[in-house]
Amino acid sequence: MQVLNSKDNINIKNAVKLKKSAKYRRETGLFIAEGVRLCTDAMKSGAQITMFFATEDASLRYAEDFAALSSYAEKTCLVSKELFAHIGDTQSPQGFLCVIKTLDKNCQFDTIKDSGKFLALDNVQDPNNLGAILRTAEAFGVSGVILSDDCCDVYNPKVVRGSMGAVFRLSFMSVNRLSCFFEDNPNLNTYAAVVGMEADSVTQTDFSEPCAVVIGNEGNGIRPQTLSACRHKITIPMAGRAESLNASVAAAVLIWEMVK
Numbered sequence: 001m002q003v004l005n006s007k008d009n010i011n012i013k014n015a016v017k018l019k020k021s022a023k024y025r026r027e028t029g030l031f032i033a034e035g036v037r038l039c040t041d042a043m044k045s046g047a048q049i050t051m052f053f054a055t056e057d058a059s060l061r062y063a064e065d066f067a068a069l070s071s072y073a074e075k076t077c078l079v080s081k082e083l084f085a086h087i088g089d090t091q092s093p094q095g096f097l098c099v100i101k102t103l104d105k106n107c108q109f110d111t112i113k114d115s116g117k118f119l120a121l122d123n124v125q126d127p128n129n130l131g132a133i134l135r136t137a138e139a140f141g142v143s144g145v146i147l148s149d150d151c152c153d154v155y156n157p158k159v160v161r162g163s164m165g166a167v168f169r170l171s172f173m174s175v176n177r178l179s180c181f182f183e184d185n186p187n188l189n190t191y192a193a194v195v196g197m198e199a200d201s202v203t204q205t206d207f208s209e210p211c212a213v214v215i216g217n218e219g220n221g222i223r224p225q226t227l228s229a230c231r232h233k234i235t236i237p238m239a240g241r242a243e244s245l246n247a248s249v250a251a252a253v254l255i256w257e258m259v260k
Contacts, residue, residue, distance in 0.1 A: 001070065002077045004053075007086055011051060011077060015087040015099060022153040025102070031155035034088050034097045036062050039069055041165035048101035049073040055084050058095025065096070073098065089157040102155060103168065114187055115210050116143025117258050120178055122226050123217040124151045124247055131162020132248035133215075134170055138163070140255050144171035146212065148178050148226075178214065179229035188212045192222050192230035193254055195244045199233035207258045215254065218247050 004012060017024045018032045025031050030050065033042050036058075042049060052073035059066040059078065070076045079087070081095070088097055119137050124130055130152045137145055151174070152159060160167055175181040182190050189211040193202070207213075214230060216222030227233075236245065236253050245253070 002075070004077050004079050004083060007083065012079075012083065012087060015051070015053065015097065018099065019087065019089050019157055022156065025153065025155050029102045030099055031102060031160065032087075032089070032097060032099055032157055033160050034090055034093065034157065035161065036065055036094050036096050038161065038165060039096045039098045040065050042098055042100055042168055043069055043072045045165065045168035047103060047168050049098045050075065050101060051099035052076045053079050053084065053087060053097040053099075055079060055081050055095035057081070062094075062096065069096070069098070090161070117207060117210070118142065118144050118146055118188070118212040119251065119255060119258075120146040120148075120181075120190075120212045120214040121151050122148050122178055122214055122222050123220070124215065126218055126247070127152050127156045127158035128162055129218065129246070129248045130154070130156075131159040131164075133251045134159070134163040134166040134172070136248070136252045136255055138166035138170040140259050142170070142255055142259060144173070146178065146181060147172060147174045149174045149176050177225070179225045182212070182229045189232070190214065190230040191232045191234045192216075192227050193250060194222065194227070194233050194235055197233065197235075199235040201237050202234045202254060202257045203237065205232070205234050205257065211258065213254050213258055215247055215251055 018030055033039055052069050054066055056078055084093055084095055119142050154167060187210055189209045191213045193213060193215050214222055
């Protein structure tokens, strides 16, 4: 076990870059997960942990989890509280942080896309929304999530944390354009979730066939080419005066109707 004391250490610099840069995460195929529960979730889900950072206080407070993660991770490093604050991304850190190999979900996704129920996200940008959406999708048994490649990075630390470990277990894939993906997968019955236009109520929609429900960008909704590629338009009926719902709340309603 190595003890690190300097911000100039290559492992510390690497963790900071993974925290800050989606480009660097893509280039290295690595991401970070912070917190006792997330780190142990990664281990229990079989994710490859290349580096485990912990403070001395955390190693004592969570001794059983520390021992398990130390044995599982390829490398373990103890760091000071100050150094941990430098690599971490939370307001009240617990003192556990893992560097994890990104997961290849495409093969798993391909085995179910002919018969599943999917959520498709078109340029969803808020990491808090995306994390909550992934958490809900996994909780209710959605087959997988399809993301346009301009969505917020799935491995953004806030997304990973907000998903409560769903990124380790849920099937997902990124595609260049949802419209092209739908054209290449005509077996999927596609539904665009819209506001302010003629559409069928989601509560009256039959989701018995393989399907994908599309949720759009928080401010602009579903882009025109994606909307045109969808076979149906659906909407969430609302009795109040609000014009729309938050993307993650809308996703929860749509997921429930799709999988019930």
